[in-house]
Amino acid sequence: MEERKDELQTKGKEKKIKYSIIVPTYNERLNIALIIYLIFKHLRDVEFEVIVVDDGSPDGTQDIVKQLQQVYGEDRILLRARPRKLGLGTAYYHGLKHATGDFVVIMDADLSHHPKYLPSFIRKQKETGANIVTGTRYVKNGGVHGWNLMRKLTSRGANVLAQTLLWPGVSDLTGSFRLYERSVLEDLVTSCVSKGYVFQMEMIVRATRKGYHVEEVPITFVDRVFGSSKLGGSEIVEYLKGLVYLLFTT
Amino acid sequence: MKHIFKITSVLAAISAIWIGLLQTSLLPPNYTWLLPIYLVVALGCYGLFMVGIGLMFFPTCPQEAVLLQQDIVEAKEFLSKNGVDVASD
Secondary structure, X not given: OHHHHHHHHHHHHHOOOEEEEEEEEOOOHHHHHHHHHHHHHHOOOOEEEEEEEEEOOOOOHHHHHHHHHHHHOOOOEEEOOEOOOOOHXXXXXXXXXXXXXXXXXXXXXXXXXXXXXXXXXHHHHHHHOOOEEEEEOOOOOOEEXXXXXXXXXXXXXXXXXXXXXXXXXXXOOOOOOEEEEHHHHHHHHHHOOOOHHHHHHHHHHHHHHOOOOEEEEEOEEEOOOOOOOOOOHHHHHHHHHHXXXXXXXX | OOHXXXXXXXXXXXXXXXXXXXXXXXXXXXXXXXXXHHHHHHHHHHHHHHHHHHHHOOOEOHHHHHHHHHHHHHHHHHHHHOOOOOOOO
């Protein structure tokens, strides 16, 4: 592990470190265009590629991505579509197969994750040599917009429960804006089986247990689609099941 | 070690201390018998307290929503100039 890290760092001095940004999409026609514009705006002196993993959106997301390829170049934006909705975990795996970067960033396409934070993820990784940098909403300079009291309450309750039971070592378990060293993500994505929110939690808990170095940076989270983040009873049950699953398997 | 074993060992250690206290009668036995209940209540209070603190100081960012709207306008302008179809639908 240590040797590999040194090797990466010395390699970084000769050759520029490359980042692959994986964005899974489903019906994000407008948002994917906006997010790609913002990525290119905020990552000026960085070598990177954007990998859009589209799950057969019927709204023409893929047409927009092709238009964006004309503007930014087909080598900078890769469209790696799948025939239908196949879930988040496999979307990362699928994107990862095509990634050529040394590091992989994963972010949501709905603009709740703003690309302006990408430089701080990269800076944090360079400063600390971390294997994973995860965005956290629950610290100073981070935050959430667009949640009602009920949503905040469930979120805090879920977090306290997970912190007490799992001792995960990170403050935001269910956030999905993260930067991974590529080999680390390859390792994690094959050992995580959960779905939805629990998948994000499983990834970061397994990472801590495997002894990977995890660092945090503050991010803000703007929930624009009202109601999308409503947590129903079934989500809460899934979350509790996920907690128990992680208690017994990690 | 699976995490459940860590938690179980913490619980076992606490039980051992409790049984020790019962055996040695350092405290009056009728107090000692109630200690586990106090522990559960204390844990519940800790949980509620942490959720309360978390809610009181929940970080929010209304200014970010405004900034995002500005970014969206800027992005749409650039993209439509460059032949990307971003007309709202």
